[in-house]
Amino acid sequence: TLTQIDVPLASRTYDLLHSPEMPRRNQKPKAVGCRFTNQVAESIKALRAAGHRIVAAVSGGPDSTALLAALNTLRCGGQLDLSAAHVNHAMRGEESEADEHFVVALCNRLHIPLMCRRLAVSLDATNRTEGIEATARALRQHFFAEVARELNAPFVATAHTADDHAETVIHRIVRGTGLAGLAGIPESRQLVSGVKLIRPLLRLRRADVTKYLAALGQDFREDHSNLDLSFTRNRVRHELLPYLAKHFNPKVADALTRLATLAAESQSVSDAHVARLLRRATIKWDRRSVVL
Secondary structure (H helix, E strand, C coil): CCCCCCCCHCCCCCCCCCCCCCCCCCCCCCCCCHHHHHHHHHHHHHHHCCCCCCCCCCCCCCHHHHHHHHHHHHHHHHCCCCEEEEEECCCCHHHHEEEEEEEHHHHHHHHHCCEEEEEEECCHHCCCCCHHHHHHHHHHHHHHHHHHHHHHEEEEEECCCHHHHHHHHHHEEEEHHHHHHCCCCEEEEEEEECEEEEEECCCCCHHHHHHHHHHHCCCCCCHHHHHHHCHHHHHHHHHHHHHHHHHHCCCHHHHHHHHHHHHHHHHHHHHHHHHHHHHHHHCEECCCEECC
């Protein structure tokens, strides 16, 4: 059963923010961050999510905080309905608790319905093939899908940026990948039946997020595990990409995202061609067998 936090009461405990008021429903949105918000609005329209209820996955970090703020501005303008979801994996002790408190306070201030859940990651996850990060991600996405279904929301939005996209592509190149892997992070995909996972910030850079939050005077949380270089993704972010940008191509992140776009388009054409050939060659297809 989902636990819905009583947001107004929660503010008595989680009164952590000292930022200017964000625009609420029926208030005229502030002019700051118009470019950022407009780009998010364009992405929402392109993803066909405008006018629908969206569940925003919010960790409290800069990316998800900016996503929530932008979506709230669109909500205030009547362009969508909005709820939020937060998962506390309790893997970072007091930091994890502070993240949860922050998200509760933020949603309280913005009057956004919030669903929270604590999902401990099994200690033996590190011994599995997928690792502890992948296990935690799978748990979060299962919860987000559950929230979306309960709220009858057809979309769950996460806050991956163009920098995340570039990091994913170079990470896969280093490990070895094919055309599908080069496509990187898709802007949308099916999460479960009736629910799509969308990424409205995927064409925006991390620097855009920072500038937007600064313009709003909006606080956010820092996950210090993102500085832990024992994780490959962190080494890609803090060592490999900066080295490539300094010594080879200052716009390496843009080059990687362009490569991903071309790979995704090529993969789409290839998939469609294979599907057509398969349909022509199929004599019988049922749950037990395929006859060609």
